Amino acid sequence: MLKNLKQAYFLSDKYGLPELDVILMALNIRGIDYRPNLWKKPDSDVEEKMNRGRFKYLPFGEKEPFFFAGTISKDTPFLHNARYIFLNQEPIADAYMPENDTCDVTYYRRAGKAITMNSNSRSSCNGCEFCGTYNLDANDSGDLTTSESVKARMRALTDTNEDTDLSHIEDIGIVTGCFKDEYETVNYILMLRKTLRDYGFQGEIKYIGSQITSPKALDTLEKIKPFGMYLTVECFDRREQLMKPSKVKVSLEKGRQILKMAKKRGMETTFLYILGLDPIEKIKQEFPKYIPFLTRHPIVNLMQNYVPEHENLRDSEARSLDYYIKARLDIETTFAPTELRPRLWENYRAPWSTQYAGEKINGNRI
Numbered sequence: 625m626l627k628n629l630k631q632a633y634f635l636s637d638k639y640g641l642p643e644l645d646v647i648l649m650a651l652n653i654r655g656i657d658y659r660p661n662l663w664k665k666p667d668s669d670v671e672e673k674m675n676r677g678r679f680k681y682l683p684f685g686e687k688e689p690f691f692f693a694g695t696i697s698k699d700t701p702f703l704h705n706a707r708y709i710f711l712n713q714e715p716i717a718d719a720y721m722p723e724n725d726t727c728d729v730t731y732y733r734r735a736g737k738a739i740t741m742n743s744n745s746r747s748s749c750n751g752c753e754f755c756g757t758y759n760l761d762a763n764d765s766g767d768l769t770t771s772e773s774v775k776a777r778m779r780a781l782t783d784t785n786e787d788t789d790l791s792h793i794e795d796i797g798i799v800t801g802c803f804k805d806e807y808e809t810v811n812y813i814l815m816l817r818k819t820l821r822d823y824g825f826q827g828e829i830k831y832i833g834s835q836i837t838s839p840k841a842l843d844t845l846e847k848i849k850p851f852g853m854y855l856t857v858e859c860f861d862r863r864e865q866l867m868k869p870s871k872v873k874v875s876l877e878k879g880r881q882i883l884k885m886a887k888k889r890g891m892e893t894t895f896l897y898i899l900g901l902d903p904i905e906k907i908k909q910e911f912p913k914y915i916p917f918l919t920r921h922p923i924v925n926l927m928q929n930y931v932p933e934h935e936n937l938r939d940s941e942a943r944s945l946d947y948y949i950k951a952r953l954d955i956e957t958t959f960a961p962t963e964l965r966p967r968l969w970e971n972y973r974a975p976w977s978t979q980y981a982g983e984k985i986n987g988n989r990i
């Protein structure tokens with residue numbers, strides 16, 4: 625994958641990408657070893673339990689911190705020693721202390737202007753081979769499926785952050801995954817809009833999932849705009865093998881129809897994709913088909929191993945960093961003529977860190 629800085633310089637030269645982007649792609653895919661005892665006495669509580677971690681870090685030469693949320697592993701050239709991040713023993717960044725990456729109920733993004741809610745106890749959802757949320761230490765036992773539980777959570781959130789209300793929040797993303805059916809999902813979103821309005825929230829509700837599929841459901845949701853439809857496509861090949869049946873039911877063509885209908889109703893539209901599961905040729909074929917139906921750049925997640933067995937799910941080409949770089953460049957070529965660009969704060973596992981199709985990417989990262 626990536627052994628050292630010398631190889632990062634080589635790949636950066638070969639593909640014309642910033643070295644930092646090459647290094648951070650490898651960091652996200654391979655994960656990091658956490659050994660605080662190299663710097664100070666180990667915090668055994670953290671060290672022993674953590675198989676996924678999250679932390680801020682500041683690559684040398686950068687002004688704004690980045691955010692890592694990924695695998696803590698021994699099988700990686702990256703090391704966090706509680707002070708610096710190293711690539712094969714060479715320091716590359718200042719590191720903040722990590723915390724356990726749990727499947728939290730709610731958290732802020734976009735410098736405090738966006739909230740993500742795991743509404744429906746996502747750790748209890750299962751069925752997709754590549755998904756690791758049910759392998760995480762869940763911190764989402766108090767689910768947010770009722771108006772009362774949402775109100776209690778919002779009160780706690782605003783108190784903790786000394787906010788008076790949620791009028792400054794621009795979007796709230798809901799990651800549902802596990803509702804019984806479309807009817808229940810739509811009713812939940814309607815309840816959420818009504819409840820959040822009492823807290824001054826007028827921003828966009830982003831639905832991340834694949835349970836809203838009918839024109840009737842979209843007609844209902846059109847009335848509570850601003851609304852974003854984030855379809856979980858995940859992969860193009862081996863869909864029956866890799867995903868739960870309810871997700872497979874939404875074929876690629878059907879997914880594009882849903883996005884088309886949502887866009888026509890004035891909603892924001894995009895899709896989520898895991899990079900590492902499909903052959904490059906398939907990526908080249910499929911991404912362009914979505915362009916007419918999107919208002920936002922696809923959210924491309926570099927595939928991470930939640931458990932070691934996930935390595936076996938990768939496409940055979942996806943064992944080398946060249947695969948991820950080539951796929952990134954193909955996606956850039958597809959979207960460069962459009963105005964769509966990745967929003968960094970929306971995705972901590974993107975193949976893009978500082979540049980897109982030769983342009984610098986700015987804006988919040990966390």
Ligand code: SF4
Nearest residue numbers: 749750751752755801
């Ligand atoms: S729907 Fe699939 S990917 Fe989403 S939380 Fe459930 S198992 Fe994971």
